[in-house]
Amino acid sequence: MLTSAGARRALVWIAAIASAVSAAMIVFYVPNDRVQGVVQRIFYFHLALAWVAYLAFFLVLVASVVYLVSRDLRWDAFARASAELGVLFTTLVLIVGSLWGKPIWNTWWTWDPRLTTTLVLWFIYVAYLMLRAYTPDVERGARFGAILGIVGFVDVPIVHFSVQWWRSLHPDPVFARSDPQLPTPMIVTLLVTIAAMTLVFCALLTYRTMLERMRDDNRALEDDEVGERVYA
Amino acid sequence: MPEAVDPMASVGYLIAAGAATVVGIGGYALLLWRWIREARVRRARLQAPAAPGPAPVGPQPRAEASRLS
Numbered sequence: 001m002l003t004s005a006g007a008r009r010a011l012v013w014i015a016a017i018a019s020a021v022s023a024a025m026i027v028f029y030v031p032n033d034r035v036q037g038v039v040q041r042i043f044y045f046h047l048a049l050a051w052v053a054y055l056a057f058f059l060v061l062v063a064s065v066v067y068l069v070s071r072d073l074r075w076d077a078f079a080r081a082s083a084e085l086g087v088l089f090t091t092l093v094l095i096v097g098s099l100w101g102k103p104i105w106n107t108w109w110t111w112d113p114r115l116t117t118t119l120v121l122w123f124i125y126v127a128y129l130m131l132r133a134y135t136p137d138v139e140r141g142a143r144f145g146a147i148l149g150i151v152g153f154v155d156v157p158i159v160h161f162s163v164q165w166w167r168s169l170h171p172d173p174v175f176a177r178s179d180p181q182l183p184t185p186m187i188v189t190l191l192v193t194i195a196a197m198t199l200v201f202c203a204l205l206t207y208r209t210m211l212e213r214m215r216d217d218n219r220a221l222e223d224d225e226v227g228e229r230v231y232a
Numbered sequence: 233m234p235e236a237v238d239p240m241a242s243v244g245y246l247i248a249a250g251a252a253t254v255v256g257i258g259g260y261a262l263l264l265w266r267w268i269r270e271a272r273v274r275r276a277r278l279q280a281p282a283a284p285g286p287a288p289v290g291p292q293p294r295a296e297a298s299r300l301s
Contacts, residue, residue, distance in 0.1 A: 023250070039242035042249045049253065092256045099249040103242055200257060207264055214271040221278040 008206055015203045018196035022048075022189070030189040042100040044190055048197035049093045055201065056086030057125065057156050064149035067142060076142040077212035079149055083128050085204055090122045105169060113162040114170035121159055124152040138219075 026044050033040035063079035066072070097115070098108045109115065128148050135141030163170050182190070 037239060037242050039245050041246055045250070045253050088256065088260050092253055095252045095256070096249045099245050099252065103245050204257075204261065204264065207268065211264065211268050211271055214268070214275060218271060218274050218278060221275070225278065 008203075008210075011199070011203045011206060015196065015199035018192070018199050022193040022196040025189045025192055030185050031183070036104060039100065039103050042096060044193040045197070046093065046096045046100060047190065048193045049089050049096060051194055052197050052201045053086050053089040053093055053121075054156055054160070055198065056082045056089060056205075057121070057153055059205075060086065060125075060128075060149040061153040064146035067146045068150075073138070073142060073216065074213065076145065077216060078209050079145065080129075080132055081205055081208035081212050083125050083132075083145075083149065085201060085208060087122065087125045087129060089201070090118065090125070094118060094122065110169060112169045113166040114159065114168050117155060117159040117162045121152075121155045124148075124155055128152060138216075 022044075026041050030041065030044070032038055059082040060079045063075045063082065067075040067079060094115075097118075101110070102108050128145060131148060132141055132145050135144060160173070162168060163172050
């Protein structure tokens with residue numbers, strides 16, 4: 001993660017500019033979908049949010065494995081930060097998807113395999129955050145969290161391939177299918193939106209990880225203070 | 233797409249989805265900024281040297297003991 005305050009601030013500015021460009025492209029540049037009309041523009045940030053959620057949970061997996069190997073609490077702080085952001089982005093995927101589903105499927109929610117497995121994913125990582133919040137022993141919480149962070153990731157490929165494995169209302173992945181291909185302006189807008197959302201995620205993750213470390217340091221300072229009072 | 237949905241409603245759904253994304257991410261960023269500020273204040277308080285307490289009033293037991301001996 002970025003250690004200098006200047007680099008962190010630069011990342012925030014780059015993410016903000018990229019987000020503004022992506023929003024302008026979604027509103028002014030990309031053409032309307034022939035079948036769905038203007039509401040199809042939700043697709044660009046719905047997919048970008050989902051990509052970032054996958055990325056966040058993948059980083060939880062990597063940081064959890066590294067923590068179990070190294071027992072370095074900095075990796076645990078990184079995993080906690082990434083899990084919280086993953087939950088935030090999955091929540092937004094579900095809300096935005098619901099707002100797209102209503103005009104297209106005529107329902108806010110359906111127990112479709114993609115939607116259901118995404119909701120299960122959300123519950124798994126909410127459980128992760130609850131586990132971390134309610135385990136007082138830091139080392140034990142980190143160990144349990146790392147195991148749940150690894151096991152929980154099993155649901156991510158299930159979410160991704162659910163539309164191919166089971167009969168689903170949800171469309172197939174747009175990049176995986178050979179025909180019909182998306183028109184170039186749609187692909188460009190999608191890639192810019194994914195890049196912007198990834199930058200926003202990186203900026204938030206940098207500050208969230210910094211906060212976790214500050215809290216850990218504060219806890220250590222508090223323990224020292226209590227120790228001094230006891231032994232004084 | 234159901235025929236009952238008019239283009240204006242579609243624009244409404246699009247705006248609602250965009251607003252949900254902006255409010256969600258922006259709200260979280262604001263919370264994060266507040267948490268960081270609180271953590272900095274807490275750290276400054278923990279690292280500050282302990283403030284001197286009030287001057288002791290009345291005879292001090294050890295001083296008394298040393299004078300008696």
